[in-house]
Amino acid sequence: MYCIKALASPSYFLWRSTFARNIVLHSGKRQPGALRDPNDYLISPSGIKYSPIKEVSKVPEASEASESHEYSGSPEEIQESLKPIKSYFHSIDPDLIDKNQISDKLLLQILTHKSFSHGHFPYSEKLSVIGFKFLKKTYFINTIHQSLQKPIDQEYFTNSKFKSFHNYKNYNFLINEFNFADLFRKDKINFLSVSNLAKISRSKQFSKILFWKPTSKRAINKDNDTIYAEVLKALIGALLLSKGAVYTQYFIEKNLINPLGKKN
Amino acid sequence: MNLLLLRSSSLKRTSCSFLSKSLSGNGFLISPSIALHYSTITPEKNNTLKAAEEHVNEINEINQKHKENHASEIKNQNSNSAPSKIQPISHKQTRLIVEKQIKFKETALRSPLLITLHRRLELPKSFELYSLARCLTCKGRTSQYSKNADNSALAYFGESLLDYYVTEHLITKYPRLPLKILENAVDAYTSDKVLHDVAANSWGIEADNSLPIDLALRDVDSSYYLGKLRYVERHKQLENDSNFIQIDTKKNSTTERNAMASAVKSILAVYYASTESLSETKKFIHAHILSRKLDVSSLFAFNQPTRELSVLCKRENLEPPVTRLISETGRLSRSPVFVAGVFSGTEKLGESYASSLQEAKIRAAVAALKNYYLYSPLNPKYPSDEDFSPALIVDHGDVIV
Structure with a gap:
């Protein structure tokens, strides 16, 4: 009888009209069946808050009803989390950021690893695959073009490439003056290794702003080379798909290959 | 014992190779003058040999320069300083290399x-x-x-x-x-x-x-x-047998x-x-x-197509998918046909048919997923094209079910 009275009362109908679904977000330790508060887990290992950029819903009315618990960051939060990567891009080429040639959404995707939030948000895996293939191709072409220098002076013989007679013999089997044997040099092979790419990624401070989920607290302090290398590959992939091969090749040669070449 | 393994054709080849070796032993086919004789057949061969001769001269020049530089370096250095580690390549070695190269190139031209x-x-x-x-x-x-x-x-x-x-x-x-x-x-x-x-x-x-x-x-x-x-x-790996050549x-x-x-x-x-x-x-x-x-469509294999479709719709901010029966025939017969479609709101995502309702539902979900994954833009430009624009669509990543 009590239930019937409650349902028949005007306050019940008022409640139904204002609240479609009552959702309580749980924070703290995980509880079975409880929805977790996104503010609790959408945080990078270094403590930066993840603020997803939500597209305008294609069916606004329906999505409001069914996905009222969906988390979406405020514009200020989004800009705050993208600051480090934007400043890096700005230092390379101011037009990239000033003229919005790379969207905020793509920038965030570069920094998001597949492990973050169970792949719910756009992540960088596919970008890194195409990015690495392009990096490899560009690096190989760059390497064989470096072998184009003709032997005209003493400096050529003092180059490590021709110190031994064995390597000199390879010179006699150049193809259109390109020395393909250079690709097997140790320093050339090492450039494309995961550890070297991770090293570059760390030097560009990407590791601090990366969104990923470590398996444990100990894992944060480990090398995690694969994850850091993937950011760099994804960055190249994103540039390739948005700006084209010519610009990306210029980017790789200017920022990745040549600075290292000078050090060597 | 080994010769017994030879076939008749290989025996012919062996005799030819012996002949060529004996000729080469007498100075045939090896000296550059004979090679030049062959080069008169086509202008292409001439070019190759000329290039090779230029190459010999070039290397000789390099060696000369190197020797001169080396000598001047020694003069400039004090008598106590350590000698240079780099040794010049001898004229004999370079000549041998280039001769071999000429021979290789000349042989290739005749193939x-x-x-x-x-x-x-x-x-x-x-x-x-x-x-x-x-x-x-x-x-x-x-x-x-x-x-x-x-x-x-x-x-x-x-x-x-x-x-x-x-x-x-x-x-x-x-x-x-x-x-x-x-x-x-x-x-x-x-x-x-x-x-x-x-x-x-x-x-x-x-x-x-x-x-x-x-x-x-x-x-x-x-x-x-x-x-x-x-x-x-x-x-x-063959068994150890003295009758076979070990490879x-x-x-x-x-x-x-x-x-x-x-x-x-x-x-x-x-x-x-x-x-x-x-x-x-x-x-x-x-x-x-x-x-x-x-x-490419034949490469797909879905484990849970209906579930994957609902996750995909959620990610793309679409309404949850609903399967509806579009038409049917012979429900009570031995071979019924059901046509099912998957809808997100009023938009149809995919459609398929099957002999049972459950199978039709799954097939419709598979069709909807394939429609999404196999989307292909019209006349796209490759990133490596010079006139590449606009930017390509960047996928969000695989749907994790």
């Missing part, structure tokens, strides 16, 4: 198989025949005239070109393809099995399947064999399939080196490898 393969592939003139011979020479099969001139470095370079251009083609044509399907599709164009098919059945490259004893007895650099794919075949089974050995694939990849590398144009190389890859038909 009918190389000439026909060059014409068949419509390779540019700058793609020289001795380079093509190098593409067909796998590790372990280099000869005394062409040491260090195998195709391993070329194949390594060619692989990177092929891998990139195939991936670029697929990612431009199908921007939403899941990563696993993309990897399988790339394999369907670039795996050793496929490249073997391209080389053997499309390009007509023949493998040199001679017996090991033939290799030991014949003149390895004869022009005929230079046009064949030359590799060290991987053999099973190194691990080092530098390969299968015919791998050897053919490496030949294709190295031809791509030399194509780039000779044209020095990435766009030309891309055209060559599109003409010979990407022209093969691949049904």
